[in-house]
Amino acid sequence: MEVGVMKMVNKEKLNLKETELRLGLPGNDEEIMGKNLTLNSNGKRGYTETVGLKLNFSGMDQTDDQKEKNLHKEKTPAKAQVVGWPPVRSFRKNIMAVQKNESEETTDKAGMGGAAYVKVSMDGAPYLRKVDLKKYTTYQELFDALGKMFSSFTIGMMDFMNESKLIDLLNDSDYVPTYEDKDGDWMLVGDVPWKMFVESCKRLRIMKGTEAIGLAPRAMEKCKNQS
Amino acid sequence: MAYSFPEEVLEYVFAFLSSDKDRNAVSLVCKSWYEIERWCRRRVFIGNCYAVSPQIVIRRFPEVRAVKIKGKPHFADFNLVPERWGAYVYPWISAMARSYPWLEEIKLKRMVVTDESLELISKSFKNFKVLMLSSCEGFTTDGLSSIAANCRNLRELDLRESDVEDLSGHWLSHFPDNFTSLVSLNMSCLGSEVSFSALERLVSRCPNLKTLRLNRAVPVEKLASLLRRAPQLVEFGTGAYSTEIRTDIFSNLVGAFSGCKHLKSLSGFWDVVPAYLPAMYCVCSRITSLNLSYATVQSPDLVELISQCPNLKCLWVLDYIEDAGLKALSSYCKDLQELRVFPSDPYSAEPNVSLTEQGLVTVSAGCPKLQSVLYFCRQMSNAALVAIARNRPNLIRFRLCIIEPQAPDYLTLEPLDTGFGAIVEHCKELRRLSLSGLLTDRVFEYIGTHAKKLEMLSIAFAGDSDLGLHYVLSGCESLRKLEIRDCPFGDKALLANAAKLETMRSLWMSSCSVSYGACKLLGQKMPNLNVEVIDERGPPDSRPKTCPVEKLYVYRTVAGPRADKPDFVWTMDEDGALRLS
Numbered sequence: 001m002e003v004g005v006m007k008m009v010n011k012e013k014l015n016l017k018e019t020e021l022r023l024g025l026p027g028n029d030e031e032i033m034g035k036n037l038t039l040n041s042n043g044k045r046g047y048t049e050t051v052g053l054k055l056n057f058s059g060m061d062q063t064d065d066q067k068e069k070n071l072h073k074e075k076t077p078a079k080a081q082v083v084g085w086p087p088v089r090s091f092r093k094n095i096m097a098v099q100k101n102e103s104e105e106t107t108d109k110a111g112m113g114g115a116a117y118v119k120v121s122m123d124g125a126p127y128l129r130k131v132d133l134k135k136y137t138t139y140q141e142l143f144d145a146l147g148k149m150f151s152s153f154t155i156g157m158m159d160f161m162n163e164s165k166l167i168d169l170l171n172d173s174d175y176v177p178t179y180e181d182k183d184g185d186w187m188l189v190g191d192v193p194w195k196m197f198v199e200s201c202k203r204l205r206i207m208k209g210t211e212a213i214g215l216a217p218r219a220m221e222k223c224k225n226q227s
Numbered sequence: 228m229a230y231s232f233p234e235e236v237l238e239y240v241f242a243f244l245s246s247d248k249d250r251n252a253v254s255l256v257c258k259s260w261y262e263i264e265r266w267c268r269r270r271v272f273i274g275n276c277y278a279v280s281p282q283i284v285i286r287r288f289p290e291v292r293a294v295k296i297k298g299k300p301h302f303a304d305f306n307l308v309p310e311r312w313g314a315y316v317y318p319w320i321s322a323m324a325r326s327y328p329w330l331e332e333i334k335l336k337r338m339v340v341t342d343e344s345l346e347l348i349s350k351s352f353k354n355f356k357v358l359m360l361s362s363c364e365g366f367t368t369d370g371l372s373s374i375a376a377n378c379r380n381l382r383e384l385d386l387r388e389s390d391v392e393d394l395s396g397h398w399l400s401h402f403p404d405n406f407t408s409l410v411s412l413n414m415s416c417l418g419s420e421v422s423f424s425a426l427e428r429l430v431s432r433c434p435n436l437k438t439l440r441l442n443r444a445v446p447v448e449k450l451a452s453l454l455r456r457a458p459q460l461v462e463f464g465t466g467a468y469s470t471e472i473r474t475d476i477f478s479n480l481v482g483a484f485s486g487c488k489h490l491k492s493l494s495g496f497w498d499v500v501p502a503y504l505p506a507m508y509c510v511c512s513r514i515t516s517l518n519l520s521y522a523t524v525q526s527p528d529l530v531e532l533i534s535q536c537p538n539l540k541c542l543w544v545l546d547y548i549e550d551a552g553l554k555a556l557s558s559y560c561k562d563l564q565e566l567r568v569f570p571s572d573p574y575s576a577e578p579n580v581s582l583t584e585q586g587l588v589t590v591s592a593g594c595p596k597l598q599s600v601l602y603f604c605r606q607m608s609n610a611a612l613v614a615i616a617r618n619r620p621n622l623i624r625f626r627l628c629i630i631e632p633q634a635p636d637y638l639t640l641e642p643l644d645t646g647f648g649a650i651v652e653h654c655k656e657l658r659r660l661s662l663s664g665l666l667t668d669r670v671f672e673y674i675g676t677h678a679k680k681l682e683m684l685s686i687a688f689a690g691d692s693d694l695g696l697h698y699v700l701s702g703c704e705s706l707r708k709l710e711i712r713d714c715p716f717g718d719k720a721l722l723a724n725a726a727k728l729e730t731m732r733s734l735w736m737s738s739c740s741v742s743y744g745a746c747k748l749l750g751q752k753m754p755n756l757n758v759e760v761i762d763e764r765g766p767p768d769s770r771p772k773t774c775p776v777e778k779l780y781v782y783r784t785v786a787g788p789r790a791d792k793p794d795f796v797w798t799m800d801e802d803g804a805l806r807l808s
Binding site: 082083085086087088089091092093117119202203 | 305603712
């Protein structure tokens, strides 16, 4: 039943992709540029990708040279931000950076206060959610909460740590929780101690199992170590 | 028989004409009016230093006393123009040194100014009064020393937002002891500490000092002393407004501010400690301009301050003000004309403050005189833009930057075409517009149809096809400056509207789809334009004609191709143009 629903949602998702609209905001420039474009984290194209596509539609005949140029653009892996965007003068940027560092130092010294809201996206869900990681003390609590949030899509989430379920996971379209850390890398949830996770997690993505194949071996190993 | 007034009478009448437009119109009436006018024009504005040569200007207007020259294109502010691109002022200074010995004013924007130029200025013009270097670069504090030492009648030295190589603060000490004519000093962009005693003495002996904008290195405990020596100040910029709060410093500051009965404008406030803000409360009722864009102060403290400024006309602030603060602004400051909200953390993925489109909507509703807006935010909706347009049809400048490129209406996920369409439709006097967010060709159709008074348009990551550019070039009758980046605009619209480009000051296109071949063609077709390709990959000839150029800068000119191009700039059809010069 739920699988059927998901299949419908996937179709809609395809259509959305075609109109180039993607729900929710992606990460910032840096994160998009730094990503290997084959593992496009949330489906939204980065700037060079989008612009590259638009260049293709502009009606100009593409020569080999141009195709090569576009290819080259896509290959560029640099974590470069888009030059000159947002349009903030450099003397404003620098001042903010200095003051931010100064205030960050004081916040760190004062201890981690406040909330730690991160966005949660789930492949196929029509909208994103936000969770305050500080509200939980263990991974299980987090999964419970996420389960409730995305209640129609919770197959596999609860049993993630279970090895046998993992095997099923690889075969059908179950979901895997992943997160983006401070370095912009996408990691499997559960590898590091909870507190470390809360400090380094910038956003969560509940990934379709089929896309998580590259991440699964680590999880397998970990499960082996645990049991 | 021709009836005409004697020359002296005409000259007397023309002296009342201050606007360039009027003077230009007068010059076209007949040859004798042209001649009379050109001999009595005292102020010249050159919007693009490469549109005309110093020789041409001097030949036509031999008795100029004040020049204002602009150099690099606006996108240079955001590092889109490579280093060594140009806009050197030296040739202008050198020519004017020979021909305008009575020159009094030089105002430059986005130009490269060397110490050599500054020294030449300081030694060539005996009655030199005003030097304004806005967003300039290329000089050091040594150049400032020359100005300070040699310009005996200097009234204004304004270095706003320039990039100065700060060797030391010693330059200020070069003002001679008998120098008393200073009216305005803006050194806010400098880093080094100047000799405070020299500054104090300078301020003390200049009774006409109206504007004093200090740099960050002047600490808060020194402000009171300066203010007491210059109670006549109208515009004041603090230095770093921080130090551990001490009651003696605080009360000293309160006393000093209370002596300043003419203060209208405040700025500075780097590193501000909120506890010092109340020191200014006594002047707030007269304040019309407040620049808090370096003040990392939270909303409640901002609101405290703003609520005391009922006569505020201009506010520059960080997004720390949040929607709540903007709501307060809209209720306390009914005279507000200009609002600029800058992002405190433009590169973070997440919003760090609670500032949304709602803040701007509220201000647009509550401030009936609001005409100029610059707003950075992370979400926008068509509904909000429509509301803003309906609330404020008197908007003249509307610059919106939604930080995420191509961000759609966050409520409906549609493009923001309708919203910006409403802006241009309702705001019939709109002269400047900056777009952002997800936009299709449709928004350009709206702009071309409605924005008849639009003079400057900035576009980024928008549009679908050449049609978008075509709408703008064919529809916007008053367009003077168009700057575009990362849009799928190509050859067709550009070539079809080539003639339009002669009616504009300039066009900038970077990371678009204009081919080298089209640039060449444009250069050939339009001898009165400089079609400059900027490409750091090497000569465009080494790539196919269909290959898009990195950057394109097209501007009308009577001076022919530039003679000072760097190795990454090519003028299209230079040979053809040379024939004409």
